[in-house]
Every structure is written in C-alpha cells, then in structure tokens.
Amino acid sequence: MLKRLKTDFRLSIITILGTSAFLGITPFAIMRFVQGNLVAGAIDTAILVTIFGGMAYAWITGDTRRSGMVLAFIACSGAVAVAATVGEVGLFWLYPCLVTTFFLVKPRIATVLNLCSIAAMMAQREVFQTQVQMWTFAATALVVSATAFAFAQRTDNQRERLEQLATIDPLTGVKNRRAMDEELILAAAHATRTGLPYALVMLDIDHFKTVNDEYGHGVGDGVLVDLVSLVQQHTRQSDQLFRYGGEEFVLLLPGVDGAGLTAVMNNLQHSLRTKLKHPGGAATVSFGVALLSAGEPVENWIERADTALYRAKEAGRDQVVFAEAKSSSSPGLLMASPG
Template identity: 80%
Template sequence: MLKRLRTDFRLSIITLLGASALLGITPFAIMRFLQGNFVAGSIDTSILLSICGVMAYAWITGDTRRSGMVLAVIACSGAVAVAAVVGEVGLFWLYPCLVTAFFLVSPRIATFLNLVSIAAMTALGDVFQSDVQMWTFTATALVVSATAFAFAHRTDNQRERLEHLATIDPLTGVKNRRSMDEELNLAGAHAERSGLSYALVMLDIDHFKKVNDEYGHGVGDVVLVDLVTLIQQSTRKSDQLFRYGGEEFVLLLPGVDGAGLTAVMNNLQHIMRKKMRHPGGAISASFGVALLGPGESIESWLERADTALYEAKETGRDRVVFSDNMSAADADVSVGSPELAG
C-alpha cells in the first residue's frame, strides 16, 4: 500500500483528498443534520460518499486518470452546491478544491474547472454580502488558481524529467533495463490474454572491448549509437529496443514467430554486416533468440535468450542462435545452424 502511494503521485493525491474528506466533511454533515438542515447535510453526505467511492475505484482498478477527473468535478461542483445552500461560509470550501484540481487533472482541464466554479460562485449573488466581497472573492480565487497552475506545471515538468532520466539510457536514447522489465511484464500479460506471440532477442557486439581498448571509448560510444540507429531503422515501430548493459541490447518483437522470425533475424544480421563499421573495419554481433512459451515466466524467457546468446558467442560469434524450445520447423533452421552464421 505504502509503495503504491510513493510511486503513484495521482493516487496519493486522491487518497489524501479522500482522507481529508472523511475528517473534514463528516463533522459538518453530522452537525447540519443535528441542526435540522437536511438539504446541506444531504449534500455533504453525497459529496463524502462520492469521494470515498472514487477513491476506492482508483485503488481497485488503478485508473487514476478517470478517477482524478471525476473527483475534481465532484469537489468543485460540491463546493458550489454547499455555498448555494449554506451561504457565505460555503465560499471557503472552494479554495482547497481550486488547488487540488491541478493535481488531479491536466492544468488545462483544471483551469477550465476553476473558472467555471468561480463563475458559478459569482452568479450566486445571494452568497455575498456586497459587491466588494464578491470581487474580492473572485480576485483571491483567481490568484490561488494561477499560483496552483504555476506550481502544478513546474511539478509536471520535473516529474517528466525524472521519469525520463530513470527510464532512458542517456547515451543511446533507448529505454534502459528498468523500462525493459516493465515492458516484458506487460508483454507477458498481453500474450496470456490474447495469445499473441512475442520474441525476445538478446544481442551483443562482438569484440567490443577491443574497439574501446584500441580506439578509445569515444569511438565505442559512436558504435553503440550507430547500432541503435541501424536497428531502429530496420525494425517496426511496434518493436522495442532496450540497452541491457554495456554493449548488450534486448529487442522485443511482438507478433512474429517461425519463418517470419527467422527472416527478421537474417535480415537484421545481413544489414549489420553490411553497414556497421568502425576505424578498424566491420562490426558484427551475436544474437540469442527465444519465443515466449505458454505460461512461461519472464525470468525463464530472458534466461533462455541469454543462454542462446552465450552459445552464439561460444561457437564463433556473428551468429544467430535460437533457444532450444524452438524446433527446426519453427525456425526454418536448426538451432545454431551455420546457415544463420553466413
């Protein structure tokens, strides 16, 4: 529970608002019922139950975007409704709603909700004791909204930068190992639901240490960037490339198997042989390929691809080796066949 609150910002805001509603609105609902103001008490109770219901929905489904939208609308419209019923004292309920909206929905939507709420409040002429009070409320509400907008916008930018730093390899610009773990888990779940085939390719640049030692790490970095560019140009938009570590990369291929997968690997190897170069000559790579088996764990899938890559490195490099769960008929060639080594 605490882990989800730490990692999901919007869920933490929804939870905080729900807890605040329980602590802040419940006493007023009870008090208004005791005072005989059943309309205001009913509105408070409806707002409270709606917020708690949305909070429960967010926790159960994980759909914080839709929950945040509903919650922002409930909070703002509820504050206006309370002011319409109880009068001047209800104005104060709108201020926390104006701020919270920017953390529940996008700044553009929050701005729209805030302006509509402020306009609705000013339209309730009986709520204010004088025009001066009405314009004072409008001015302060707009200042609060503008301040919340600036803070939320800056926070969103900082969060996006942090997420980028946490998930993208800074040298090559492809997703890193952390992102790979998440994407492989999603692929496994999707394969189980839909039956779509997924292939995993682990590739390692041959003799990369020699390139770094003889020509420097700057040349080695250029080779890595060139490799990524070449693979991205030679694969589909639906395929995903990750930097696994050092000169090792992982390629996730959805919807390919059998002869199609063999053709993809042959084509990729041919393009690399033809176009990958460094000051000392051509660059080659070794490949280990594994299809996700029915009910197979992600760890096992990765391990089989890694084992196939190890075999490719140990049996001469510049080879494509398919995992042992792929029959010769599936791959159109036998595992580790010289046909793939060219």
C-alpha cells in the first residue's frame, strides 16, 4: 500500500483528501445533527460518503483520473452548498478545496472549476455581511487559486521529467525494462479481454562485444541508436520497442500472428541485415519470437522469447526463431525460420 502511495501522486492526494475529510468534516456533521440542523448534517454526510466512494474506486481500479474529477467537483460544490446552508462560516471550507482541485485534475479544468465555485459563492449575497467582505473573499480566493495553479504546474512538469527519466533509456530514447514490464502486463490483460494476438520479439546484435572492443563504445552506441531508428522505420506506430539491456531489445507487436508475423519478421531481418552498419561492415541481428498463449503469465512469455533468441544464436546468428505456443502437453518446441 505504501509503495502505491509513493509512486502514484494523484492517488496519494485522493487518500489525503479522504483522510482529511474524515477528520475535518465528521465532527461538524455530528454536531449539526445534534443541533437539529438536519440539512447541513445531510450535506456533510453526503460529501463524506462521496469522497470515500471516490477514494475506494481509485484504490480498487487504479483509475485516479475519473475519481479525481469526481472528487474535485464534489469538494467544490459541497463547499458552496455548505455555505448556502450555514452561512458565513461555510466560506472557509472553499479555500482548501481551491487548492486541492489542482492536484486532482489538470490545471485547466481546475481553473474553470475554481472560477465557477467562486462565482457560485458570490451569487449567494446573503452569505456576506457587506460588499467589501464579498469582494475581499473573491480577491483572496483568486490569489489562493493562482498560487495553487503555479505550484501544481511546476509539480506536474517535475513529475513528468522524473517519470521520463525512470522509464526512458537515455541513449536510444526508447522505453526501458521497467516500462516494458508494465506494458507487457497491460498487453496480456488486453489480450485476455479481447482475444487480440500479441507477439514478443527479443532481438540482439550479433558480435556486439567485438564492435565495442575493436572500435570503441562510442561506435557501439551509434550502432544501438541506428538499430532503434531502423526498427522504428520498419514497424508500425502501434508497435513498441524497449531496451532490455546492453545490445538486447524487446519488440511488442499487437495484432499479428501466423503468416503475417512471419512476413513482418522476415522484412525486419532483411532491412537490418542490409542497412545496419559499423566500421567493420554489416551488423546482423538475431531474433527470438513468441506469441502470447491464452492465460500465459508474462514471465513465461518473456522466457520463451528469450529461449528462442538463445536458439537463434546457437543456430549461427542472423536467424529468426519462433517459439511454439505453450500448452500443458507440449514442452514448447522451437522452430527456426530460414535465415
């Protein structure tokens, strides 16, 4: 649980909002019921139930975008409703809501929501004792919103940069192994829901250590960058390339199997064979290919592709080897395509 709170910023904000709502609103709800102010107590209770429902939805589904949108709307509209019910003291509930919205939804949406909330509050003129008090409220609410906007914008930019550093390989610009693990889990779940075929390709540059030893790591890095460029040129936008480690990459191909997959791999092999170069001549690549079997764990899927790549190396390199579908009665035999 703590790990999710550390890695999911919006979920942590939703959880803080739920905890704060329980600690801050519950006593007032109880007090209003005791005092006989049933309407205000019912509003407080409805706000609490909605916030806890949104928090539970976020934790169960991981969909913090929708739950954040609902919670931002409920928090602001609830504060306006409380002010309309209890009067001037309800104004203070809007200020924390104006800040929180910027951490629950995108800044543009939060800005619109805050402006609407401030306008709705000012429309209730009976809440304010004087015109000066009303315009003072408007000015301070706008200052709070502007400050929260600037802070949230800066935080979003920093978070995006950190996420990019955590998931993008700095040399080649493709996603790294950490991002690959997440994408393969999503792909397996999507395949289970839709029946769409997914192929996993592990590719490794042949004799890459020799290139580094003879020509230097700078040249080796250039070969890696060229490989990525060529693979991206000869695959679809829906295909995803990841750097698995060193000179080894993983290519995720959705929606291809059978003869179509064979054609894709033969075309990719031919393109790399003819266009990937280093100072000593052409560089070749070995491929291990595995189609995702029904209900297969992601770890087994990767292992079958890796084993197929190993067989391609054993067969003389510059080969495409397909792993047979895994079944309870089959050991997963391998079949090599023509080089």
